[in-house]
Amino acid sequence: MSAAGPGPSQGPPAGPASEPGEIHNWTELLYFFNHTLPECHVELSENTKRVALFVLYLAVFVVGLVENLLVICVHWRRAGRAGLLRLYVLNMAAADLGTVLSLPVWMLEVTLDYTWLWGSFSCRFAHYCYFVSMYSSVFFLVCLSVDRYVTLTGASPSWQRHQHRGRRAVCAAVWVLSALVPLPEVVHIRLVDGFEPMCLFVAPFETYSTWALVVSLSTTILGFLLPFPLIAVFNVLTACRLRRAGRxxxxxxxxxxxxxxxxxxxxxxxxxxxxxxxxxxxxHISLHCYLAHLLYFFYDIIDCFSMLHCVVNPILYNFLSPGFQDRLLKAVVHYLPKAQAREGRRASSSSSSSSSTQHSIIITKEGIHPPAAGPHLHPSLNFQAPNTPPTSAPQSLIAS
Incomplete structure (x- = not known):
């Protein structure tokens, strides 16, 4: 069983092993433990679960694909501008898109009752791509939260001069780290031939519990326990800074x-x-029999639910921004016929003016008045450092 991510590891238990020494994968191990503990019966429909999973995967795939493609298309032409957090948003959208593109595989796997029909290489490669996308999306959220606060509080002169190069280096480092972290788990994922071929996390029985614990702990530590406090602390610090600004x-x-x-x-x-x-x-612990059954049954659904970040992230970090809405409208108008394009430009100009007066905000250090005019800014925090022209914007912070 894969310790993280979707896959056949959540399939129905395999048949019992005649001897404990013959247990070679997670499903056989679970069957062994379940049949050495007091039995309890929980009536849960696997067919209903498969239908629900297919619908959830399909919804996340369709919506996430459209949203992240739009985000990438809109930001791609402006990714080269220095001093913008848009680079993190662009890379995060690429990571979420990678997760979304892996969903058809899991959808088909669920439909086929966790049977894997695409060979040994694709078994490892599909899981590896999913893990890389998952970790990189989380890491880019951390980078965005930290960099936003650092820019708001006033970056060092050295960072101001080299901020674009620095952000490029950070993004490259995130991708390299995300590519390395899943390797210990992926090397143990194999195509197991049985009654039906299944893609499973396989380790020697003697060290299986150790490997499973190490992989699960590393996934939780790197994917949640370290990122979440950083995201929470730096966003709270940014919020406190904004409240003190009194705008x-x-x-x-x-x-x-x-x-x-x-x-x-x-x-x-x-x-x-x-x-x-x-x-x-x-x-290591003994759960109540009913609780264990519920956890194994709903693990797939909870795993699928975690992929909602691919749908929610584009909304929070992009579509709520009047600036992004304006750029998206201009991108759409660009591909319309000329007669419609002229009308669209007038509507875009009117919408841009309204967004600027009603929603945009330039936040400066206390006691400094903002410039009289500036670019359209993101309601999710755009900061203009004092005494910096908006056009050059070496310290400006635009989230999208």
Whole structure:
């Protein structure tokens, strides 16, 4: 069984092993433990579960694909501008898109009752791509939260001169780290030939519990226990800074920052708690029989629910921005016929003016008045450092 991510590891238990020494994978291990503990019967429909999973996967795939493609298309032409957090948002959208593109595989696997029909290489490669996308999306959220606060509080002169190069280096480091972290788990994922071929996390029986615990703990530590405090702390610090600024829009920005924290916790906390409980059950802790059955049954659904970040992230970090809405409208108008394009430009100009007066905000250090004019800014926190022309914007911070 894969310790993290979707896959056949959540399939129905395999047949019993005649001897404990013959147990070679997670499903056989679970069957062994379940039949050495007092039995209990829980009536749960696997067919209903498969239908629900297919619908959830399909919904996340369709909506996430459209949203993240739009985000990438809109930001791609402006990714080269220095001093913008848009680079993190662009890379995060690429990571979420990678997760979304893996969903058809899991959809088909669920439909086929966790039978894997695509060979040994694709078994490992599909899981590896999913893990890389998952970790990189989380790490880019951390980078965005930290960099936003650092820019707001006043970056060092050295960072101001080299900020674009520095952000490029950070993004490259995130991708390299995300590519390395899943390797210990992926090397143990194999195509197991039985009555039906299944893609499983396989380790020697003598060291299986150790490997499963190490993989699960590393997934939880790197995917939640370290990122979540950083995201929460730096967003709270940013919110406190905005409240002290005393601007009318500060409350709305603070609520948006709280939404960043809440969405991350809602998407990932149930998944990691369930993952750890399943991993520890039978070898390190003993769960009640009914609770164990419920955890194994709903693990797939909780795992699928965690993928909602691919749908929510584009909304929070992009589609709520009047600036992004304006750029998206211009991109759409660009591909319309000329007669419609002229009308669209007038509507875009009117919408841009309204967004600038009603929603945009430039936040400066206390006691400094903002420039008289500036670019369209993101309601999810755009900061203009004092005494910096908006056109050059070496310290400007635009989230999308």
């Amino acid at each position: 009318p829009e500060g409350r709305r920005h603070c609520l948006l920052l709280c939404a960043y924290i809440a969405v991350f916790a809602i998407c990932w906390l149930p998944y990691h708690v369930t993952l750890l409980l399943i991993t520890l059950h039978g070898t």
